[in-house]
């Protein structure tokens with residue numbers, strides 16, 4: 001399975017092929033930027049369409065990019081997003097490997113964990129891969145280059161949380177997100193987004209990413225709430241759907257804006273009914289996608 005967008009043709013080839021249009025294309029670049037700014041101005045006024053992530057690009061893009069093929073269909077071309085499907089369905093077969101302690105800056109933690117499951121046995125690791133695949137499709141439609149930290153065809157355990165962070169760093173991701181569902185007591189329900197707190201210890205220095213990660217997290221939380229209707233967690237975050245942590249290696253070791261999302265509580269009956277529904281998982285992916293897209297476009301207060 002390809003990790004790159006179908007629109008991955010290098011711009012240089014496109015320009016070479018078009019020859020005389022090189023100058024025209026160069027002149028269009030500011031126009032596209034102005035189009036984005038105009039779109040952002042509309043969005044900031046609260047009029048951003050709910051289906052922004054999946055609908056054809058707004059006409060402001062089309063007018064700005066006429067002749068620059070691909071720009072209208074791929075407004076976020078050049079942006080890189082790393083999606084980290086939490087855990088791995090086969091981790092439980094490799095307890096020795098995943099229990100190995102790794103350095104996360106603020107201390108040491110297991111390389112990886114098995115994750116939770118619903119009472120009926122639907123594994124969190126299957127859920128995270130499914131939402132990841134749906135999210136990848138939605139982001140690629142926007143022209144985003146998407147990389148995954150692992151996939152069904154990857155190694156049969158892990159990777160370690162250190163490597164999950166490193167993949168985002170090496171990709172110079174504009175945004176990274178780790179997909180999860182929680183395993184809290186029955187009656188605890190709702191979603192929350194986990195933001196990196198300030199950690200400056202060992203190999204970890206989150207100071208440069210705390211601010212942008214917060215912007216990313218607020219944007220994702222706002223869109224997730226709007227698209228899924230899932231309530232903010234009633235057990236973490238005091239109704240804000242936001243939580244800040246300094247004990248997660250995947251955040252501590254990131255040098256790019258990154259958040260985790262706990263989409264719901266797999267152990268709660270109501271949440272489990274949603275998490276096991278493909279229709280709902282598509283909404284979850286769409287909510288996350290819209291939040292990331294909004295962040296990538298420069299929105300600073302979507303949530």
Ligand code: ZN
Nearest residue numbers: 086115180181
């Ligand atoms: Zn998890």
